[in-house]
Amino acid sequence: MTAIMLRADQPFDLDRTLSCGQAFRWEKADGRWQGVVDGRAVRIRQDAEALTFAGADERFIRDYFRLDQDLPAVLSSIDRDPAIGAAIRECRGLRLVRQPPWECLISYLCATNTNIPAVKRRVALMAERYGRRIDGPFETAYAFPEPEALAKVSCADLWDCKLGYRTDYVRDAAAYASEHPDWAERVAALPFEEARRALMEFRGVGPKAADCVLLFAFGFFEAFPVDVWIRRIVAETYLPDLTGRSCTPAEYERIRRFARDYFGEYAGYAQEYLYCARGPARHTE
DNA sequence: TGCCAGGGTTCTA
DNA sequence: TAGAACCATGGC
Numbered sequence: 118m119t120a121i122m123l124r125a126d127q128p129f130d131l132d133r134t135l136s137c138g139q140a141f142r143w144e145k146a147d148g149r150w151q152g153v154v155d156g157r158a159v160r161i162r163q164d165a166e167a168l169t170f171a172g173a174d175e176r177f178i179r180d181y182f183r184l185d186q187d188l189p190a191v192l193s194s195i196d197r198d199p200a201i202g203a204a205i206r207e208c209r210g211l212r213l214v215r216q217p218p219w220e221c222l223i224s225y226l227c228a229t230n231t232n233i234p235a236v237k238r239r240v241a242l243m244a245e246r247y248g249r250r251i252d253g254p255f256e257t258a259y260a261f262p263e264p265e266a267l268a269k270v271s272c273a274d275l276w277d278c279k280l281g282y283r284t285d286y287v288r289d290a291a292a293y294a295s296e297h298p299d300w301a302e303r304v305a306a307l308p309f310e311e312a313r314r315a316l317m318e319f320r321g322v323g324p325k326a327a328d329c330v331l332l333f334a335f336g337f338f339e340a341f342p343v344d345v346w347i348r349r350i351v352a353e354t355y356l357p358d359l360t361g362r363s364c365t366p367a368e369y370e371r372i373r374r375f376a377r378d379y380f381g382e383y384a385g386y387a388q389e390y391l392y393c394a395r396g397p398a399r400h401t402e
Numbered sequence: 403t404g405c406c407a408g409g410g411t412t413c414t415a
Numbered sequence: 416t417a418g419a420a421c422c423a424t425g426g427c
Contacts, residue, residue: 138408229409235425236408281423286410323410344408364409365417392408 119175121184123166128188130210131163137393139333140214141224141237142244142261153244154181155217156260158253171254183212191338195380195387200354204387204394211393213333213386218301219294220261221334222319225326226286235279242278243267264294286321293319301334309337324369332385341376341384343369346395355379 123129135143135150143152149162157177161170170178179185192205216224220240227239240261247266248259267275268291275284294300304312312335316327328342343351343364351372352359359368380387 225408228407230407230422231409231424232407232426238425276423279424282410282421283423321410325409329408342408345406346408363418367417 118169118171121168121170121175121178123168123184125166126189127184128210129163129168129182129184129212130208131161131168131182133208133211133393134182134214137208137211137389138233139389140216141233141240142220151255151258153251153258153260155220156249156251158251158255158258160254181215183215186212188212191383191386192390195383195390197379198354200350201380201387201391204390208390208393211390213336213338213389215336216334217261218304218330218334219264221330222290222294222316222322223261223267223287225329226290226319226321227280227283228329229283229321229323229326239279243275246274246278264291264298267291268295283321286319289320290322305335309339312337313340324366324373328373332388338383338385339377341373341380341388343372344392346392347388348372350391350395351376 131150132145135145135152140152142154143150149160151158151160153159154173155177157173159170159172159178161168161178163169168178173181188210192209196202196205223243224236224240228236244259244261247262247270251258251260267287270288272284272288275287280287304315307315309331313327313331316322316330317324322330325342325344328340331337332340332342341347345364348359348364356372356375359372364372376384376387
């Protein structure tokens with residue numbers, strides 16, 4: 118086991134960070150989190166300012182959890198009103214992790230019109246069946262399958278991973294990514310709006326999924342994904358003239374541009390804090 | 403049992 | 416171009 122002593126002036130809340138719904142491969146048992154990230158089976162726990170972990174080195178842990186990002190400065194920049202202020206107080210220490218782009222893309226392809234437990238199940242099934250088995254600090258861990266591995270899977274077998282109508286989207290993305298292994302590097306090198314358009318070239322990736330991948334994998338912090346929860350919060354707090362229940366493309370565009378102008382370059386952090394602090398109907402872990 | 407969920411695509415007017 | 420229909424599944 119390796120330990121990091123966190124700086125008192127740089128808050129970090131492991132529980133908030135891993136339970137807020139941004140990543141789908143972590144589970145908590147006996148006070149410890151275990152998950153699979155980028156081919157590593159990682160076990161980690163937090164006791165106050167001590168972060169103890171196995172399965173990865175300190176550099177990887179710092180990079181994945183963005184421990185070197187100045188979180189107080191980020192939160193100060195988005196703390197614009199009592200609503201986001203309350204979310205910041207409730208969830209202080211939540212950090213946006215740096216997810217592997219390929220896994221993040223497929224995870225959010227699987228996250229359309231569904232709930233978080235179902236997404237976790239789909240991702241876990243794909244990993245168990247088509248991912249590489251990993252030795253680590255806990256038993257039977259599987260890496261998320263590489264594009265080449267998923268591209269070879271039959272439609273029926275992928276369907277059996279509970280993907281439903283998303284099956285063809287995953288197969289198409291796997292075929293493309295295996296033929297263009299530099300796809301993520303090319304997206305990362307683009308300006309934000311161009312990167313967004315590039316991600317939406319994948320069939321099954323619309324504005325919401327693209328914004329999630331930009332935020333959670335590529336570190337475009339101005340991305341502001343609008344799901345049903347965020348739309349509800351924005352309508353109640355910031356844009357009361359929003360009508361109806363569905364989010365039309367024009368409305369999505371209006372909300373994300375409002376958020377970028379209002380919260381600034383770290384609007385994505387505001388989104389995640391509002392999402393994490395949302396009301397009592399939250400999902401179960 | 404019905405509604406809802408980290409939506410997107412396709413069809414139609 | 417906007418709105419409606421449709422899509423599979425699982426939690427509650």
